[in-house]
Amino acid sequence: EISVIGSSAEMVTAVSSARSDVATKVIPSVRNKFDLLSMRQHVRAIRELRPDILHVNLDNPWTSQYGLLVGVLTRTPMVAVVHSVAPPWRRRQQWLVQALARRVDVYVAVSAYTARNVEVLLRRPANSVRIIHNGVREPTSVAVRDVVRGPSIGAVGRLSPEKGFDILVEAMDLLPECQLILVGDGP
Numbered sequence: 001e002i003s004v005i006g007s008s009a010e011m012v013t014a015v016s017s018a019r020s021d022v023a024t025k026v027i028p029s030v031r032n033k034f035d036l037l038s039m040r041q042h043v044r045a046i047r048e049l050r051p052d053i054l055h056v057n058l059d060n061p062w063t064s065q066y067g068l069l070v071g072v073l074t075r076t077p078m079v080a081v082v083h084s085v086a087p088p089w090r091r092r093q094q095w096l097v098q099a100l101a102r103r104v105d106v107y108v109a110v111s112a113y114t115a116r117n118v119e120v121l122l123r124r125p126a127n128s129v130r131i132i133h134n135g136v137r138e139p140t141s142v143a144v145r146d147v148v149r150g151p152s153i154g155a156v157g158r159l160s161p162e163k164g165f166d167i168l169v170e171a172m173d174l175l176p177e178c179q180l181i182l183v184g185d186g187p
Contacts, residue, residue, distance in 0.1 A: 001021075001023070002016075002019065002021070002022045002023070003022065003023040003024070003025070003049055003051065004016040004022055004023070004024050004025075005024070005025045005026075005027060005045055005046075005049070006026065006027070007026065007027055007028060007029035007030075008026075008029075009026045012024050012025075012026050025045055025049075027041050027042055027045050028041060030042065030066040039066060039069075039070070042066065042067070042070045043070050043073055043074060046070055046071070046074045046076055047074055051076060052077065053076070053077050053078070053079055054067075054070075054071045054074075054076040054077065054078045054079070055078075055079050055080075055081065056068055056071065056078055056079070056080045056081070056104075057080075057081050057083075058080055058081060058082045058083065059083055059084060059086075060082065060083070060084050060085055060086040061082055061085065061086070061088075061097060061101075061118050061121050061122055062086065062088050062089060062093055062094070062097055064080075065093060065096055065097050065100060068080065068097070068100040068101075068103075068104065069096075069100060071103070071104070072100055072103045077105045078103070078104045078105050078106075079104075079105060079106045079107075079108060080101075080104045080106070080107050080108070081107075081108045081109070081110070081132075082107065082108070082109045082110070082114055082118050082129075083109075083110050083114070084110075084114060084162065085113075085114055085117040085118065085121065088121075097122065098122055098123055101122040101123070101124060106130060107122070107124060107128065107129040107130070108129065108130045108131070108132050109129050109130070109131055109132075110131070110132065110133055110134050111131065111133065112131055114129075115129040115130070115131050116129075150177040150178060150179065151175075151177065151178050151179075152178065152179045152180075152181055153168075153172075153175075153178055153179070153180050153181070154180075154181045154182075154183070155168055155180070155181070155182050155183070155184075156183045156184060157183075157184050158184055158185070158186040159182075159184045159185060159186040159187065160186045160187050163184075165182060165184075168180070168182075169182075
């Protein structure tokens with residue numbers, strides 16, 4: 001059985017839409033450490049659901065600290081998936097997440113780079129963060145392109161600033177004999 005709980009109705013709908021039999025619940029965001037009412041609603045939702053595993057999805061190691069805290073408070077086994085690395089915003093947040101990280105059962109990262117950095121940032125043992133690359137659906141059709149002379153460089157990803165595609169485009173000036181094929185969407 002799959003249940004999706006989140007603080008964004010749009011995200012809960014997007015995640016749960018892949019199957020028709022998914023239970024959903026939208027709970028308020030925890031604004032800060034003093035927002036005890038929202039935190040209590042998170043704890044209540046997990047206690048009512050009583051999941052065997054709490055999967056906490058993290059943009060970077062420092063997000064969803066309240067989700068991790070709820071897992072600790074409810075003594076629910078946790079799997080935390082980290083998608084990218086970033087420095088902590090505040091020292092207090094760093095301390096909280098590092099303390100909570102000791103109680104996470106399994107950390108997963110989407111790349112070896114992210115895994116090794118999460119180990120350092122969260123003070124986890126070497127090679128303790130598992131790597132599961134993002135899945136990609138098999139295309140239903142393949143675009144046909146003309147044969148290009150010279151080397152081609154391909155890059156696939158979300159077109160957003162942190163991916164650094166702007167640097168790749170600038171670097172192409174140094175490789176006039178190469179063609180760049182950039183695939184993705186985003187802002």
